Amino acid sequence: MTNLFVLQLLNGVQLGVLLFLIAAGLTLVFGIMDVVNLAHGVLYMVGAYLIATFAAATGSFWWGLALMLPAAVVVGLVLEWVVIRRLYARSHLDQVLATFGLVMIASEAVKIIWGVSPLAVPMPEILSGSVPLMGPLQYPVYRIAIIVAGLAVAAGLYVVINHTRIGMLLRAGATDRMMVSALGVDIGRLFAVVFTLGAVLACLAGALVAPILSVDTGMGESVLILTFVVVVIGGIGSIKGAFFGAILVALVDTLGGVFGPILLREVLDPAAAGQAGRMLAPMLVYILMALILFAKPAGMFGGRG
């Protein structure tokens, strides 16, 4: 049981840092720009497809990753300029409709460009295989690399947000958008920067996960809901909240998913226990969200009420 707990803890942290990368952009866009972006999951999917394409073209995961990042910047800028910019002054309902339309357009576009068959991204040689953990336990090197990369990005964001001028503007924007623009900051440019940063982080998450999962059109929708839960739990607009919220949600999800059925198996037959456990894990996440919102209505680190 301890073995299983340790493994699931690692799996939870790995899922957590991925969720953080996606949620960081979502919380900034929502908190600073006040835009509900349902198409954020699309960026995650696009990141995976981009690295699949570039890695296949160059024959190397690293080149794929290096080329994916500037491509993600372009995708973010274009999306902001073409669609998102027109939504700032609109109501939340309009934003939901427009970005939901974007989800459908993007899924079809991906099917037209890349086809319906899932793509595979080769894992870099140096990160394949596994390391001994304790006793007979092994853990994949690549998943450890994801954890390290995610934590590095989190540390980088911490420095940018807390110790640079642009970070100061972001924090100010999340707290009081009107005041920031009244002080003469070019809010349009700030928004473009924020959205692009969010897009690049989501694309990076998709690119990092691509070698473990097969890349397909449904992958964006599956993480979007969990990401929204993370944003709400962490507090809208708070990067710190997104980080701790993501780790918390991921740990509850992975540990609940395994230990739930094990406990249930004591009282139910395996098929029913498996099914109930599957339903229990996502439910735990929402129960957690309800409890946190009950105690802190603005989320764990929410700046605004």
Add this chain to the structure above:
Amino acid sequence: MTFKTTLLAATTAPLALAGAAVAQDALPSATDDTLKIGLVYTLSGPAAALGEQARNGFMLYADRVGDLGGVETEIVVVDDEQRPDLAADKARELVARDEVDFVVGPIFSNVLVAIHRPVTETGTILISTNAGTSNFAGEECHPNFFVTSYQNDQNHEVMGAYAESEGYQNVFLMAPNYQAGKDSLAGFKNSYTGGFAGEVFTELGQLDFSSELAQIAAFQPDALFTFMPGGMGVNLVKQYDQAGLTSIPFLSAFTVDETTLPATQDAAVGLLGGANWAPDLDNPANEEFVSAYIEKYGALPGTYAMQAYDAAQLIDSAIRKTGADLSDREALRAALLEADFDSPRGDFSFGVNQYPVQDFYLVEAVKRDDGFYGTSVREKIFDDYVDNYAANCTME
């Protein structure tokens, strides 16, 4: 009461069959001079690779012979999109509009269940080259229905028997939570009597198996048995390898085969499966089939291709036996039942339920000398194996 019902059933059934036979004589498909065959396969979506293999296998033989059985042959290929409702409509079209003599296909069991009645009840002959559900093998067996693949449970039973013979006491079971997944684990348990380290049902279409692999790593079972067709299997195999679990034997059915190996490659090498054939099975018919397939399509054939190839051989042999006479359906069915052709899998005959009686093997994924990844026969598990439902089939 029960006796009376049985009696009634017993007297009406032959009458109904006799009626059907009369109707068959007037079949428009039987009276024209061409042999028309409709292929129903899944040719789009995530499982398209399976349908393509089957279509290629059938066409490989048909193209080589030209006219099957010496009769002018016309082949119509339709895509069922893995949708039973659509497949049933297309099967009706094939029978009613195109007036085909044979319908060949499909890949998926739910599609088979949908097209079975629309095809067989009109007197058209249905040859399934992959799906082999238990109901049509037992009480619902039908004179117009032939299977060139297997009964669905059998490959899982092979793995159960292998686990039993290895003396495993502690096997971890994992399958997606839907009918075929449950049937798979039930099939495994048919021939395995040891204990279980755990039994996990995953969501259909799940792609990240980290939680399940963590459980396997923690419980350290004697072996894992799993059924994860298509993309799920590709992901599971890759993650199993990355998690360093390869010291635990990986037993599977329909998970590691020629359709998934191009994606998993080295990660799958050494994994075990149950099958009725492998590309390196040593006989002249198989050598000819495999080399012809590689030459024509540039890929290694899987069981899907082999079973469809046999369906083409079966039709060819039966029509030759009847002297190219398509109008006598009774004689045609009798000729089909003889299965007088050289299957790449070696021994092949039909049981009373018109499902194959054949050998089953333990196969292992290998990298072949020609550079392809494929399965390779390790040992024979069952000889001339008859499925468990054949005894319930009375046919008439």
